């Protein structure tokens with residue numbers, strides 16, 4: 446019944462009082478573009494490029510990369526495409542990029558930007574392919590690094606982007622240290638994208654791959670919301686591309702915390718669009734305060750919903 450009541454909104458993401466919140470799609474490659482377009486995505490907020498690199502003994506050629514990136518950019522001529530640099534690591538092992546040694550805690554190991562620093566040739570080949578793919582296209586290309594910890598890493602990634610001709614570098618906020626010191630990182634890059642899946646895992650020190658700890662993998666946890674608020678108040682655009690963005694009530698809370706865009710798997714777009722369309726920015730802020738004033742994920746969920754009339 447709720448789905449029916451909330452259905453029917455189309456067009457760009459905005460709150461009831463007209464505050465724009467671009468709604469973007471998470472994709473793994475060109476094959477995911479049609480579903481994104483059908484569900485009204487205004488662009489891509491997370492292009493997980495790992496899929497190009499998985500299950501192969503050698504990296505994809507420069508041409509193969511360029512072709513895949515170009516295809517995605519061409520699908521959103523009026524939008525943006527946020528591409529994530531290769532997020533390899535012990536949890537997403539690549540045959541040609543083995544971890545440097547046995548890692549007792551892969552989630553805490555050499556992954557994301559940490560791995561790319563060890564293989565600058567892989568990073569520069571990817572960034573160059575992206576810059577070539579974007580040339581002559583009208584979509585805005587933004588490129589972000591995964592698993593960034595501090596301003597020094599953010600600066601290093603921004604420099605690599607500029608060298609390759611990428612004009613809009615950003616970083617994912619997935620590590621609590623980066624969220625807490627978001628202002629330091631904000632002076633190095635143009636935008637943030639919160640990876641709430643990893644941010645939750647690291648905030649709760651609970652491996653997201655361990656089934657028995659699934660109850661700790663909940664972005665409604667007030668401690669996670671506090672970190673979101675910290676990142677979203679650092680003075681640069683701050684999106685969310687973790688699972689949290691696809692939960693209609695939590696999406697309203699995130700907007701209330703200052704998040705500026707939401708990226709999710711395509712099927713989640715209509716309900717999130719509708720939830721925003723039914724609430725004002727002030728109502729989202731009230732929901733955010735209610736959630737942060739709670740002591741547990743369940744309490745936060747109840748408190749937020751109680752002040753979001755279309756979702757109660």
Ligand code: PEP
Pocket residue numbers: 491493532619639640641642643644686687688
């Ligand atoms: C995240 O961590 O929230 C995220 C979007 O990245 P991934 O799930 O691919 O690690």
Ligand code: MG
Pocket residue numbers: 591619640642643
């Ligand atoms: Mg992540």
